Amino acid sequence: xxxxxxxxxxxxxxxxxxxxxxxxxxxxxxxxxxxxxxxxxxxxxxxxxxxxxxxxxxxxxxxxxxxxxxxxxxxxxxxxxxxxxxxxxxxxxxxxxxxxxxxxxxxxxxxxxxxxxxxxxxxxxxxxxxxxxxxxxxxxxxxxxxxxxxxxxxxxxxxxxxxxxxxxxxxxxxxxxxxxxxxxxxxxxxxxxxxxxxxxxxxxxxxxxxxxxxxxxxxxxxxxxxxxxxxxxxxxxxxxxxxxxxxxxxxxxxxxxxxxxxxxxxxxxxxxxxxxxxxxxxxxxxxxxxxxxxxxxxxxxxxxxxxxxxxxxxxxxxxxxxxxxxxxxxxxxxxxxxxxxxxxxxxxxxxxxxxxxxxxxxxxxxxxxxxxxxxxxxxxxxxxxxxxxxxx
Amino acid sequence: xxxxxxxxxxxxxxxxxxxxxxxxxxxxxxxxxxxxxxxxxxxxxxxxxxxxxxxxxxxxxxxxxxxxxxxxxxxxxxxxxxxxxxxxxxxxxxxxxxxxxxxxxxxxxxxxxxxxxxxxxxxxxxxxxxxxxxxxxxxxxxxxxxxxxxxxxxxxxxxxxxxxxxxxxxxxxxxxxxxxxxxxxxxxxxxxxxxxxxxxxxxxxxxxxxxxxxxxxxxxxxxxxxxxxxxxxxxxxxxxxxxxxxxxxxxxxxxxxxxxxxx
Numbered sequence: 152x153x154x155x156x157x158x159x160x161x162x163x164x165x166x167x168x169x170x171x172x173x174x175x176x177x178x179x180x181x182x183x184x185x186x187x188x189x190x191x192x193x194x195x196x197x198x199x200x201x202x203x204x205x206x207x208x209x210x211x212x213x214x215x216x217x218x219x220x221x222x223x224x225x226x227x228x229x230x231x232x233x234x235x236x237x238x239x240x241x242x243x244x245x246x247x248x249x250x251x252x253x254x255x256x257x258x259x260x261x262x263x264x265x266x267x268x269x270x271x272x273x274x275x276x277x278x279x280x281x282x283x284x285x286x287x288x289x290x291x292x293x294x295x296x297x298x299x300x301x302x303x304x305x306x307x308x309x310x311x312x313x314x315x316x317x318x319x320x321x322x323x324x325x326x327x328x329x330x331x332x333x334x335x336x337x338x339x340x341x342x343x344x345x346x347x348x349x350x351x352x353x354x355x356x357x358x359x360x361x362x363x364x365x366x367x368x369x370x371x372x373x374x375x376x377x378x379x380x381x382x383x384x385x386x387x388x389x390x391x392x393x394x395x396x397x398x399x400x401x402x403x404x405x406x407x408x409x410x411x412x413x414x415x416x417x418x419x420x421x422x423x424x425x426x427x428x429x430x431x432x433x434x435x436x437x438x439x440x441x442x443x444x445x446x447x448x449x450x451x452x453x454x455x456x457x458x459x460x461x462x463x464x465x466x467x468x469x470x471x472x473x474x475x476x477x478x479x480x481x482x483x484x485x486x487x488x489x490x491x492x493x494x495x496x497x498x499x500x501x502x503x504x505x506x507x508x509x510x511x512x513x514x515x516x517x518x519x520x521x522x523x524x525x526x527x528x529x530x531x532x533x534x535x536x537x538x539x540x541x542x543x
Numbered sequence: 544x545x546x547x548x549x550x551x552x553x554x555x556x557x558x559x560x561x562x563x564x565x566x567x568x569x570x571x572x573x574x575x576x577x578x579x580x581x582x583x584x585x586x587x588x589x590x591x592x593x594x595x596x597x598x599x600x601x602x603x604x605x606x607x608x609x610x611x612x613x614x615x616x617x618x619x620x621x622x623x624x625x626x627x628x629x630x631x632x633x634x635x636x637x638x639x640x641x642x643x644x645x646x647x648x649x650x651x652x653x654x655x656x657x658x659x660x661x662x663x664x665x666x667x668x669x670x671x672x673x674x675x676x677x678x679x680x681x682x683x684x685x686x687x688x689x690x691x692x693x694x695x696x697x698x699x700x701x702x703x704x705x706x707x708x709x710x711x712x713x714x715x716x717x718x719x720x721x722x723x724x725x726x727x728x729x730x731x732x733x734x735x736x737x738x739x740x741x742x743x744x745x746x747x748x749x750x751x752x753x754x755x756x757x758x759x760x761x762x763x764x765x766x767x768x769x770x771x772x773x774x775x776x777x778x779x780x781x782x783x784x785x786x787x788x789x790x791x792x793x794x795x796x797x798x799x800x801x802x803x804x805x806x
Binding site for chain 1: 555558559560574576578621728730731732733734735736737738787788
């Protein structure tokens with residue numbers, strides 16, 4: 152429950168709002184949701200109409216892409232207001248069933264996908280011998296911890312990204328290891344769903360684990376993990392890099408050389424948690440531009456203006472509250488095809504899932520293929536591929 | 544209305560790789576994840592909704608070791624007022640009947656108008672405790688209940704029957720109902736919610752607090768004893784489909800088509 156002595160406006164520092172509406176104007180989900188973030192801030196300022204929160208299902212439509220907060224000329228953080236209201240709902244227990252399943256799965260199994268903890272490393276069993284991965288939990292040491300993430304650990308499609316990243320790291324000569332079956336959820340999505348208590352517990356046990364194994368440098372394949380480790384965890388003992396950052400650095404230092412041509416026109420979709428939230432725009436592009444034969448075309452809405460794919464803020468586990476209008480990922484796919492791209496490249500497991508779904512639901516499987524930067528880099532580095540790999 | 548809800552902490556086995564232990568009468572439980580029995584989560588939710596609607600007091604009761612506190616605290620966080628744990632080595636190995644005897648003895652000491660249990664437990668699936676408990680307490684009961692309407696000192700309850708039929712009963716209080724899944728949507732229990740009830744007292748009763756003698760409880764008080772458990776024999780009828788998700792999906796589609804499973 153909200154503390155009595157402190158109003159919502161005080162708690163979330165809303166009084167500076169002059170209702171310019173830049174937040175709503177930039178909000179990607181206003182296209183298909185009742186959610187009106189400007190009005191919500193006003194209701195917060197006036198302390199009005201926020202009593203029956205559990206009836207406002209649109210609060211779960213927010214993807215926590217942070218556009219509202221980044222565009223606010225008054226330095227207000229409307230996204231935090233949404234997360235705060237969600238946390239009230241979480242404490243009351245009245246949240247969509249599918250989100251309950253995801254949260255309970257994280258509590259019980261350490262991942263939101265309902266999979267047992269001891270199957271977390273199944274994906275490495277499929278790696279060929281030379282790509283053996285070190286495991287801190289088995290007593291091995293390495294320079295970097297690769298924080299694999301739940302989706303890359305368990306989702307069969309995204310496991311391919313983890314395997315490609317593993318290949319790339321080996322090729323770049325990076326000394327890395329994983330936490331094995333001791334890895335658990337990073338908490339980024341849990342926090343954004345408003346389950347602050349669970350987030351705190353995850354963070355605490357993760358930090359203890361990092362300290363136990365003497366981890367100084369963490370590498371993530373997922374921008375969501377990158378974001379939470381970098382911006383929400385205390386930073387005294389370790390540094391964090393996203394896979395594209397580390398590999399772009401290796402490229403610059405001449406540790407990576409691409410041997411295979413990829414004659415494709417591609418475009419790049421900036422993941423919100425990598426791009427607009429953390430300013431990593433150039434590294435993935437540098438990797439793509441270095442691939443021989445590749446043509447990189449920019450989407451109109453790129454970099455800071457990138458259109459959210461609707462995969463963040465817990466939205467992987469709950470549908471939008473209204474089904475008006477196309478999915479944003481479908482708009483994204485359409486934009487990429489109109490641009491003449493044969494491949495839509497991104498750098499985030501959740502973006503890959505939403506965009507790939509959108510390719511299928513909009514019937515474009517013959518026209519465009521969705522891939523992670525890491526997968527394309529692996530191909531260009533000469534990773535053996537099935538022949539159909541590059542074609543839609 | 545004084546409501547008592549009987550709950551059980553059970554291992555989740557749906558996704559786990561189960562191993563039978565040396566005795567051959569149980570599975571190895573280390574490494575398994577435990578939670579409140581699914582049917583019981585609907586029972587406690589229903590009790591709290593009844594309390595929220597018309598006032599009253601909800602007591603949650605569980606037979607088990609100290610680890611049962613986890614499930615009891617979850618119920619307290621959902622809104623139960625009191626929690627009771629029945630713990631004694633003499634209670635171990637109880638079947639549904641022996642469990643019901645211990646519950647009946649303990650509940651007999653408490654004021655109650657309504658007792659709710661889950662229809663069955665996820666682990667042993669006996670579904671006996673509710674009915675046996677009602678008999679021992681000498682009160683009417685209804686099983687597989689999927690709707691409750693309070694009407695003075697009576698309840699109107701809906702029971703789920705086979706073939707899509709529903710039975711509506713009027714039942715006098717005090718009564719016992721075994722609750723079916725789907726009767727409501729159990730609320731989420733947040734970590735903050737659990738923290739808030741972390742210090743709340745859980746009353747513990749053992750065999751010495753009850754008038755039952757040793758051979759009436761636990762394994763020796765049970766009418767049934769597990770001889771052995773085993774995995775169903777593998778037959779040739781099941782076919783494992785391997786490959787990536789696309790290949791598997793296509794394969795399944797073709798099988799359904801060829802076998803006439805698709806219109």
